Amino acid sequence: MAPESPVRVRFAPSPTGRLHIGGARTALFNWAFARRHRGVFVLRIEDTDAERNSEESLRSILDSLRWLGLDWDEGPEAGGERGPYFQSQRRELHLQTLERGLDEGWLYRHFTGPREPGAGGEARGPRELARFPDRDLDPAESRRRAEAGAPFVIRFKVPLGEEILVEDGIRGAVRYRSDEVEDWVAGRSDASPTYNFVCVLDDAAMGITHVLRGEEHLVNTPKQVLLYRALGLEPPAFAHLPLILGQDGRKLSKRTGDTAVEDYRERGFPPEALLNFLALLGFSIDDHTTVFGREELVRHFDLARVNKAGAVFDEDKLRWLSGEYIRSTPVPELAERILPWLRREGWFPEGELPDPERDRLERAAAAVRERIQTYGEAPERLRWAFETPDPDARALQALGQEGAAGLLEAAAAALEREAAFPPADFDAWARDLAAGLEVAAGRILKPLRAALTGTLGGPPLAEILGLLGREEALERIRRAAARAGGAAAAS
RNA sequence: GGCCCCAUCGUCUAGUCUGGCCUAGGACACCAGGUUUUCAUCCUGGCAACAGGGGUUCGAAUCCCCUUGGGGUCACCA
Numbered sequence: 001m002a003p004e005s006p007v008r009v010r011f012a013p014s015p016t017g018r019l020h021i022g023g024a025r026t027a028l029f030n031w032a033f034a035r036r037h038r039g040v041f042v043l044r045i046e047d048t049d050a051e052r053n054s055e056e057s058l059r060s061i062l063d064s065l066r067w068l069g070l071d072w073d074e075g076p077e078a079g080g081e082r083g084p085y086f087q088s089q090r091r092e093l094h095l096q097t098l099e100r101g102l103d104e105g106w107l108y109r110h111f112t113g114p115r116e117p118g119a120g121g122e123a124r125g126p127r128e129l130a131r132f133p134d135r136d137l138d139p140a141e142s143r144r145r146a147e148a149g150a151p152f153v154i155r156f157k158v159p160l161g162e163e164i165l166v167e168d169g170i171r172g173a174v175r176y177r178s179d180e181v182e183d184w185v186a187g188r189s190d191a192s193p194t195y196n197f198v199c200v201l202d203d204a205a206m207g208i209t210h211v212l213r214g215e216e217h218l219v220n221t222p223k224q225v226l227l228y229r230a231l232g233l234e235p236p237a238f239a240h241l242p243l244i245l246g247q248d249g250r251k252l253s254k255r256t257g258d259t260a261v262e263d264y265r266e267r268g269f270p271p272e273a274l275l276n277f278l279a280l281l282g283f284s285i286d287d288h289t290t291v292f293g294r295e296e297l298v299r300h301f302d303l304a305r306v307n308k309a310g311a312v313f314d315e316d317k318l319r320w321l322s323g324e325y326i327r328s329t330p331v332p333e334l335a336e337r338i339l340p341w342l343r344r345e346g347w348f349p350e351g352e353l354p355d356p357e358r359d360r361l362e363r364a365a366a367a368v369r370e371r372i373q374t375y376g377e378a379p380e381r382l383r384w385a386f387e388t389p390d391p392d393a394r395a396l397q398a399l400g401q402e403g404a405a406g407l408l409e410a411a412a413a414a415l416e417r418e419a420a421f422p423p424a425d426f427d428a429w430a431r432d433l434a435a436g437l438e439v440a441a442g443r444i445l446k447p448l449r450a451a452l453t454g455t456l457g458g459p460p461l462a463e464i465l466g467l468l469g470r471e472e473a474l475e476r477i478r479r480a481a482a483r484a485g486g487a488a489a490a491s
Numbered sequence: 492g493g494c495c496c497c498a499u500c501g502u503c504u505a506g507u508c509u510g511g512c513c514u515a516g517g518a519c520a521c522c523a524g525g526u527u528u529u530c531a532u533c534c535u536g537g538c539a540a541c542a543g544g545g546g547u548u549c550g551a552a553u554c555c556c557c558u559u560g561g562g563g564u565c566a567c568c569a
Binding site for chain 1: 493494495496497498501502503504505506508516517518519520527528529530531532533561562563564565566567568569
């Protein structure tokens with residue numbers, strides 16, 4: 001792009017629901033494109049569907065964008081010179097332009113009977129495009145009937161026999177013949193303008209230079225290009241992003257799984273991971289870079305590197321990436337991140353944590369860091385530490401082993417004798433203990449683990465001991481010893 | 492069905508524009524082995540793809556055509 005025409009892109013969601021994964025990816029690519037070209041990223045709210053709009057949706061969308069770290073330069077709560085940023089606030093311009101189109105003859109009133117329910121709808125044949133006789137109605141007559149109260153919608157009078165060339169930044173040249181474009185509705189019977197109409201007016205008013213949007217909009221493009229022509233305006237550059245597909249290979253929808261960004265947030269995916277994953281859907285930096293952050297994305301973002309084919313949303317890969325980010329998070333920060341989930345279990349109080357609690361939290365974070373892929377998995381991995389464990393089958397077996405009771409008693413006694421808790425060099429301590437009792441280390445360690453956590457997996461014993469604390473640990477060991485096979489201890 | 496888009500491992504992709512360096516590279520998943528007191532992490536190895544057919548060319552994953560397959564869209568929703 002020429003330097004004198006700075007890039008201006010926009011993300012234009014309608015506040016009729018939470019931010020969808022597909023929308024987030026569109027926002028991300030627009031954001032990256034703007035940042036890459038030192039341009040402006042605009043957020044515009046398409047709130048023209050009064051029926052379905054909600055304040056709650058708007059809040060949720062802004063929230064999700066911010067959570068992902070996608071900051072907008074102009075838009076709600078950011079302001080800007082090219083506002084308003086709520087579509088509904090441009091109503092005056094929209095209505096005036098509707099009038100103008102009628103006057104200039106590129107729009108016409110289509111007088112409808114008592115609410116023709118959509119001209120077509122179902123599978124339609126080749127030439128049954130929406131063209132209506134009112135197209136050629138005398139303007140004066142048209143006005144007269146309107147004033148007489150006859151119901152009508154306003155349609156775009158698609159010129160016949162024209163070629164419409166869309167130079168798509170991702171797909172290249174896409175050609176349409178205007179004869180294949182229907183006389184689309186620009187103004188509803190209640191006088192409100194429709195999406196295709198206002199979208200163009202707003203993009204023009206806001207000086208949008210590049211429109212990057214989902215492929216489902218590709219077929220809208222010829223309609224919009226025709227409108228730009230009628231308006232005597234130069235259309236922006238278009239680029240249609242490949243669709244995000246569900247496991248079934250179709251456009252991602254609620255049927256296939258979670259589709260809202262908030263769903264992933266609630267399940268405890270780090271925003272960096274979701275962002276990274278989204279960037280990988282239809283884009284790649286090179287032949288080997290998989291894990292990268294926003295800065296790197298911006299540095300490398302290029303429409304030429306965006307794919308044409310749709311991409312299946314693979315949650316396994318998202319989970320892996322998420323685990324990757326968690327493992328690279330420093331313990332104190334990870335502690336902070338998983339805290340909300342642990343609080344939800346009632347394991348930590350609200351408010352500032354006192355030092356002992358903070359220490360416990362960090363030990364907990366360290367214990368799960370390499371064992372979870374989402375923050376949401378932390379509680380299940382840590383339950384044993386905060387609640388009395390219920391030994392599982394394998395743990396029971398370990399506890400029932402010959403001599404388990406005696407070995408546990410011996411371990412408890414040895415632990416009690418140690419000045420430090422847990423022993424400074426746990427491995428050496430365990431070795432010595434095993435040697436003293438003349439058994440293999442595993443004979444002691446397994447039941448110990450079972451007694452402490454109720455399962456045979458989990459973090460290293462030293463960490464378990466540290467997290468539990470001397471008192472609780474000893475109590476668990478003794479309690480388990482009392483229940484373990486005591487008779488066998490003698491043998 | 493009309494129109495439009497697309498087509499490399501099961502999945503995300505590199506390579507395609509600017510044919511040869513591709514006996515097609517990386518990642519996820521899966522399988523096997525190793526490290527680890529356990530689980531996990533980590534390391535090593537393995538499995539696995541150019542949809543099919545015609546051209547063009549000395550040479551095609553790369554260019555052209557056809558077929559097949561998949562998707563999008565056909566609202567007074569955006």
